[in-house]
Amino acid sequence: MKSHIEIQLIEKSKIDSVDFNNLPFGSVFSDHMLEIDFKDGAWQTPIIKPYSPITLDPSAKIFHYGQSIFEGMKAYKDAEGKMMLFRPLENCRRLNKSAERLVIPQIPEDVFMDGLKKLLEVDSDWIPTNEGSSLYIRPFMFATGNGFHASPANAYKLVICTAPSGAYFAGKVKVLIEEKYARAANGGVGFAKAGGNYAAQFYPTQLAIEKGYNQVIWTDDNSHQFIEEAGAMNIFVRINDTLITSPTSDRILDGITRKSILQIAEDAGIKTEVRKISVGEVVEAAKNGNLKEMFGAGTAAVISPIAGFGYQENDYDLPELENPFASQLKKKITDIQTNKVEDPYGWRVFL
Incomplete structure (x- = not known):
């Protein structure tokens, strides 16, 4: 009724x-x-x-x-x-x-x-x-x-x-991997969209901006050795041809765009992994050329590509790819959202 x-x-x-x-x-x-x-x-x-x-x-x-x-x-x-x-x-x-x-x-x-x-x-x-x-x-x-x-x-x-x-972000962003501050802790409210979560992000983000970065990559609150989110978005990392994202937890938001990307990627034949991603793994992949893409995922921007990241006073640039996963996946999602293609998942709700 x-x-x-x-x-x-x-x-x-x-x-x-x-x-x-x-x-x-x-x-x-x-x-x-x-x-x-x-x-x-x-x-x-x-x-x-x-x-x-x-x-x-x-x-x-x-x-x-x-x-x-x-x-x-x-x-x-x-x-x-x-x-x-x-x-x-x-x-x-x-x-x-x-x-x-x-x-x-x-x-x-x-x-x-x-x-x-x-x-x-x-x-x-x-x-x-x-x-x-x-x-x-x-x-x-x-x-x-x-x-x-x-x-x-x-x-x-x-x-x-x-x-x-209009669009939330224009172009790619440069991010700093956070080594001191934490977005959320075990047993806390990181999984909730509580206003205070975002207020607490502003200060470390401002420090990163002052260093020439656009955003912060949040790491775990205990060791700061595992990447968890990108600013106010979930994060995806592509190493070779595998797309990896952190598992949800008390600290990580269960993003709707995140789970949509995982479903679409798997159906497109892209190998996906939901697991912890260490900072060391990302840095090593950047050094040996296996790190192909990083991007944030959320409602506002859908997908926001990351052009490079900083860690421990070193900067690492990501390659310019001809047909990156980020572009492919963003197009598939936005085409479903705007009724340009069939919606095999039943995600679209007409008014």
């Missing part, structure tokens, strides 16, 4: 002021947003309303104890104007997995999906049709309950905002 959704439409759209040919990532926002409050032990009626500020009491627990989680997903239009999402239930389930870890109430899947679909229906004109563009979707949940006591809140809010966006 469809959820009842209250709809408050904007008086005048701002869409005519947007240059859809020059869209920055995630900084132009659509007309409406979805809000659902949790209070008195239950989720309340979803409301679609004009995009606007959120007012909170200064004692709201989000400000003090960081109960905040989010997701990232995209909507697309094909050449005929059909609207679609890519594996949206995976995002909803991961949001609820994050919610459980941070003691935030889980959102029923039907409520989430009904609200999201209705929001996209209301703002359908905001879904770009330009090549490489999409409507970025940001669901997030946070504590609104008041009080300075260090305990879970008694009230929460789910918001879904959307932003028509």
Whole structure:
């Protein structure tokens, strides 16, 4: 049964002021947003309303104890104007997995999906049709309950905002393998999309930028001898013709793009391995010419190729390949996402 959704439409759209040919990532926002409050032990009626500020009491627990989680997903239009999402239930389930870890109430899947679909229906004109563009979707949940006591809140809010966006990254990036700081630890919240995970990344990333790199390759918290993620993305390493990625754990996000890449690569006859990858193995492969590719994988960029990496004051460049796995896999995924090819996996969800 469809959820009842209250709809408050904007008086005048701002869409005519947007240059859809020059869209920055995630900084132009659509007309409406979805809000659902949790209070008195239950989720309340979803409301679609004009995009606007959120007012909170200064004692709201989000400000003090960081109960905040989010997701990232995209909507697309094909050449005929059909609207679609890519594996949206995976995002909803991961949001609820994050919610459980941070003691935030889980959102029923039907409520989430009904609200999201209705929001996209209301703002359908905001879904770009330009090549490489999409409507970025940001669901997030946070504590609104008041009080300075260090305990879970008694009230929460789910918001879904959307932003028509161009490509996330332009070109290849140069990364620094981190030797001191850690993104996450065993038993922690690294597997969750908790806001604090990303806040803690900013400082070491800024240090890397000051050294001339674009991003950080995170290593394990204990020995710093195994690579785990690339910035805010999962990481893939190609040694000879084998594509390798780290196994998910308490420290590593179960990326939807990551598992899509593994499935598509295997079906394309590319050998894949899910195992620990030591820094020493990567450095040695770079020295002897067996390291062919490294790339990050995530919703925003889909695949972001890495041009080179730094480690212990040494820089290593990756070769320029004629038909890299990164390009092949990105095309296969984006073609499925935009309805240019058949979807043998049932990942595409039409609205």
